Amino acid sequence: MLGTVHSSHISPVFVGRSAELEALGEALSGANAGGPRALFMGGEAGVGKTRLIQEFLGRAAADGAVVALGGCVETGADALPYHPVSTALRSLRRQLGAELDAAVAGQEGELARLLPELGEMDRGRPETDGRARLFELTVRLLERLAANRTLVLALEDLHWADRSTRELLSYLLRALTHGRLLIVATYRADDLHRRHPLRPALAEYERLRTVTRLELPRFDRAEVRRQLAAIRGEAPPEQVLDRVFEHSEGNAFFVEELECSIREGSPGGISDSLRDLLLVRVxxxxxxxxxxxxxxxxxxxxxxxxxxxxxxxxxxxxxxxxxxxxxxxxxxxxxxxxxxxxxxxxxxxxxxxxxxLPGERSRLSRRYAEALEADPALVRSEERAGRLAGYWFEARDPARALPALIAAAGAARRRHAFAEQYLLLERALELWDDTSEELRRQTIRQAVDDGLCPAISPDTPGEFVDLLAAITVAARLTGEQERALALCKRALRQLEGDPSPSPRPRSGRGDPLRAAWFWTERYQLMRGLARSDGWDEIAHAQKLVKGLPPSVVHADVLTHAAYWYAVHQPGPTAIETAKQAVELCRMTGAEITGLIAQHTLAWLTIDSGDVEAGLEQAREVCARDLEPDNANVLLRGYGNLSTALHGIGRYAEAVETAEQGSGLAERHGLPDTASFIDANLAESLIQLGRWADAHEVLERAEARRGVSIRIRGQIAEQRAELALARGAYDEARRWLEESGSSTTGPYPEPQHTLTGARLAIALAAADGRILDVRSLLDTAVGEAIAPGHQRYGWPLLYEAAAAEARARRLAVAEPGREAAVERIRKAMKGLPEFVPLWASHALMTDAELLTAEGRDATARWTEAVAATEQLQAPALLAVARSRLAETLITQGGTGSRGAAGELLRQAEAVARELGATPLETEITTLAGRARIPLQQADAEAAPPPAPAAALGLTARERDVLRLVAAGRSNRQIAEELFISPKTASVHVSNILAKLGASGRGEAAAIAHRLGAFDA
CATH class of the missing domain: 1.10.10.10 (Winged helix-like DNA-binding domain superfamily/Winged helix DNA-binding domain)
Incomplete structure (x- = not known):
């Protein structure tokens, strides 16, 4: 409309800022080298941030970079989510055209939430996974565009940024790993009050190695002189310089304004009021x-x-x-x-x-709103609803502002801008009492039709609680769980007529369906906040919907209830609930919820014994066509199917399913889901003996951006599993601790508590801490392991039984051994064995218990080996073979030695190939004691086992024995090894038992005789 206009009020010469330009240049050089960089520049208003950015962008463009600028809006940011990013992307599209369109090919519907010019937005459900996908696709777009050129994105006035923009920026800073990209952002440092949301974000950004932060200082006297000389075209008189420098204090913008005021002879002279000074020009x-x-x-x-x-x-x-x-x-x-x-x-x-004047401002806002209503094309389509809501709100017209705010919240929801949706709905709540009942009814009905308010009970009035429902969902999606919970309580008090601040389960009075909806939402929030396992909430929701006509709410309640049962109390009740949920979803058209219910039913069906039917149900769900609104549910189904296959020992099928699901999740921009599936994939790879592949998958899963804390806990769980198998016990403990802090809490799920207990028991057994093994088992199992958790229960019981068998000769293990063995046998009785894997575990566990009791376990170990040979578990088979070999050696018998040798050679070959150091050491020690060569052809040339290894002690026990041999007391050993004297005493007792020594002197003599510590 207008070309560039040069003003004599502005210095045509760029003044100073050499250090800042150098810092920007260094950041650009880092980006040119292929590593994304970011620089945040703060400074007071008017100090010259914009001028510096313009100068830098001009130089960068002259050097061949593609630059794009986006600015945050000063007012109404909540109604215009992603505005600076959208502006920058629009600039890139003008410059790159077809290249940008090609880079977004296939993802136009999702990225249209940021850049509407790309086409229609996908109509997916607005859940947090959808936003994660949007953020991930934005990263990929920028990395593609910056692959072969330098790209500079400048975002100005970050102190005005909406929350969605800040969160997207945070994601970009962490997720961008390659590409020649530089992000430069400016903000007003003097606007960052103590509670400003940008303050903690900046502190967080500074910890990233790719981020630089600098503060722009005011001009000194010499720089003000140069600025005035450039504006005037000649050196300023000293009197003028003194006057301007004194009043501007080096603020570049104020220098311009003061010079203008002096030169043009403002009637009021130089005002002492900043506002008056700024208004002089106007x-x-x-x-x-x-x-x-x-x-x-x-x-x-x-x-x-x-x-x-x-x-x-x-x-x-x-x-x-x-x-x-x-x-x-x-x-x-x-x-x-x-x-x-x-x-x-x-x-x-x-x-x-x-x-x-206040009235003048409201009248202006009204005129803008009326103009925009008359001709919506006056502004960009993505800004229309937000701008209209802002104008009507500033016009102080509640009747026009309420529907406008609701419409703007809906527009924010479609762009996955949940924080802005939440704030707009909160603003609508402020206006609620100032509007008519009829307007409220019409507005909420429209909101329900648009999907902004949950369609709880369309045929019965409930406008206010429906608005509360919409705000509750928005608050939960944006992470404001405490506020969401407070809204639930408020709605339930109104629905149930309870004046107390914390609602108690009541009848729901005249609107049980809405009450059930809020109790279900409360169930999710209480679990998310770790304040409940959710049973009280979801059980009450079930009571409220019982006997009501079929509805989407009823289907949702039963789906959540079925999931709770599947996790905590699988069995007939769980299966019946899941079946009802599936049927209700079908009847009410709740398609996405129905997919979740079918997944749950499939899982329960498998665990009930109808394995093939359950697997077929799960495969049917995964075979559905992927669409934006069902992608995350379907892809998580791949993860659930793979772990179900893993649980029944069909590891190769589990790997195939997980690899397919992980690839699809990666392509669809769902990092959390991809890493969830990868954790399951690694679990199966470990059992197949593909440990290097498992390590690589876990590295990939952990490095992926946008992964939730809970999924990181599952990844850590598998890392602990792998470290334990390799004998890296300290590493295993670290990973187990990290996993426990992420996957457990006040109300943990058995799938994690049982797995964590098994790993802890294995680590305690490796240290010879049999009393800790028993304590851990009692804590984890309680009275029994519930049916449905057998996939976690059998490995747990085996580890406990194996620990008892290995501790049979330890004096410290003698008291309580009988009770411990009986405890394990009792737990075994309740667990099903209809899957070959579980049957194998049952045989191995029973064989270990026979060994612990000092009874002949040869027959049982023979059965266990035969059963395990039918599985796809090389490490498990190696364990079974080595244990059978040990039994044959100790029990004796004709031909036993030859059979034991063959079993040990088979087991050792697998352990060596896998890198299973503890298992290999155990086999080597056993073979050395029995004088059985492990490499038959090279038996004579094979070196004897290491003397210390031949003692059969753990690494910690060897450390203790070394100090015993040196004459140290238990207290001295404790001080040197940083353990308690009691623990040192336990280790000494274990050593004496294993060596068959009568005392410390004899143990030391045995060690010296074998030359165990000559090195």
């Missing part, structure tokens, strides 16, 4: 121009030419000339494309807005 303009400037200030940070023309009522030519005057006076400036205008500096707009 008040010097002709009246018609002043009027347009004031109207522009009331329109927001940037106002479109056509919108401004409508509100001012000026003809196009007259408005152009008026704007030309304002631009020439350095009050306004045109946008990059020339179709809109903004103040040259936000401080000036703030001064003009502050000078408007």
């Amino acid at each position: 008040e010097a303009l002709p009246d018609v121009v002043q009027r347009v400037v004031r109207i522009a200030a009331g329109g927001g940070s940037e106002v479109e030419f056509r919108l401004l023309a409508t509100v001012t009522g000026l003809a196009e030519d007259e408005l152009i000339e008026t704007l030309r005057t304002a631009v020439g006076a350095a009050v306004l400036q045109p946008s990059e494309e020339g179709e809109s205008f903004r103040f040259r500096h936000a401080l000036m707009r703030e001064a003009v807005v502050g000078d408007l």
Whole structure:
């Protein structure tokens, strides 16, 4: 609309900032080298951040970089989510055109949430996974565009940024790993009060090695002199320099304003009031121009030419000339494309807005709102709803603002801007009491039709609680769980007529369906906040819907209830609940919820014994066509199917399923789901003996951006499993601790508690801490292991039984051994064995218990080996073979030695290939004691086992024995090894038992005789 207009008020020469330009140049050089970089620049208002950025971007562009600028809006940011990012992407599309379109090919529907010009947005469910996908696809787009060129994205005025923009920026800073990309952002340091949301974000950014942060100082006297000389065209008189420097204190913008005021002889001279100083420029303009400037200030940070023309009522030519005057006076400036205008500096707009009378501001907002309602095309489509809501709210017209705010919240929801949706709905709640009942009813009905409010009970009135429901969901999605819980309580008090602050389970009075919806939401929140396992909440929701006609709410309640049963109490009740949920979902058309219910039913069916039927149900769900609204549910189904296959020992099928699901989740931009599936994939790879592949998958899963804490806990669980198998016990303990802090809590799930207990028992057994083994088992199992948890229960019981068998000769293990063995046998009786894997575990566990009791376990170990040979578990088979070999050696018998040798050689070959150090050491020690060569062809040339290894002691026990041999007391051993004297005493007792020594002196003699510590 207007070309570039140069003003004599602005220095044509760029002054100072050499250090800052150098820092920007270094960041750009880092990006040029292929590593994404970011630089955050703070400074007070008017200090020159924008001018510095413009200078830098100009130099970067001259060097061949593609630069794009986006600015945060000063007011109404909550209604315009992602505005600076959308502006920058729009600039990139103008510059790169078809190349950008090619980079987003196939993902237009998702990325349209940021850049509507790409097409229609996908109509997926607005859940957090959808937003994670949007963020991930944005990362991939930028990495593609920056693969072969340097890309500079500049985001100005970050102190005004909406929360969704801040969260997207945080994701970018962590997720960008390659590409020649530099992100530069500016913010007003003097606007960051103690509770400003940008303060903690900046502190977090600074910890990233790719991020630089700098503060822009004011000009010193010499720099102010240069600035004034550039503006004047000659050196300023010393008196003027003194005056300007004293009043501006080196603020570049104030220097310009003061120089203008002095040179043009402002009637009021140099004002002591900042606002008056900023208004001097405006008040010097002709009246018609002043009027347009004031109207522009009331329109927001940037106002479109056509919108401004409508509100001012000026003809196009007259408005152009008026704007030309304002631009020439350095009050306004045109946008990059020339179709809109903004103040040259936000401080000036703030001064003009502050000078408007309250009634004047509301009338201006009304005129903007009316103009926009009459012609929606006056602004960009993605900004229309938000701008209209802001104008009507500022116009102080609740009747017009309420529906506008609801519409803007819906628009934010479609863009996955949950924080802005939440804030807009909270603002609507403020206006609720100031509007008519009929307007409320119409507004909420429209919100329900648009999907903003949950369709709880469309046929019965409940406008206020429906609004509370919408805010509750938005608060939960944006992470405001405490606020969501408070809203639930408020709604339930109203629905159930309970004045107390914490609702108690009641009848739901006349609206049980809405009450059930809020109790279900409360169930999710209480579990998320770790304040309950959710049973009280979901059980009450079930009571409320019992006997009601079929509904989406009823289907949702039963789906959540079925899941709770599947996790905590699988069995007939769980299966029946899941079946009812599936049928209700079918009847009510709750398709996505129905997929979840089918997954749960499939899992329960497998565990009940109908394995093939359950697997077929799970495969049917996974075979559905992937669509934006069902992608995450279906892909998590791949993870559930793979872990179900793993649980029944079909590891190869589990790997195939998980690899397919992980790849699909990766392509669909669902990092949390991809890592969830990868954790299951690694679990099966470990059992197949593909430990290197498992390690690689876990590395990939952990490195993936956007992975939740809970999934990271599952990854840590598998890392602990792998470290334990390799004998890296300290590493295993670290991973187990990390896993426990992420997957357990006040209300843990058995799948994690049982797995964690098994790993802890194995580590305690490796240290010879048999009493800890028994304590851990009692804590984990309680009275019994519930049916449905056998996939976790059998390995746990085997580890406990194996620990008892290995501790048979330890004096410390003797008291309580009989009770411990009986405890394990009792737990075994309740667990099903209809799957070959579980049957094998049952045989191995029983064989270990026979060994612990000192009875002949040869027959049982023979059965166990035969059963395990039918599985796809090389490490488990190696354990069974080595244990059978040990039994044959100790029990004796004709031909036993030859059979034992063959078993040991088979087991040792597997252990060596896998890198299962503890198992290999155990086999080597046993073979050495029995004088059985492990490499039959090279038996004579094979070196004897290490003397220390031949003692059969753990690494810690060897450390203790070394100190015993040196004559140390238990207290001295404890001090040197940083353990308690009691623990040292236990280790000494274990050593004496294993060596068959009568005392410390004899143990030391045995060690010296074998030359165990000669090295």
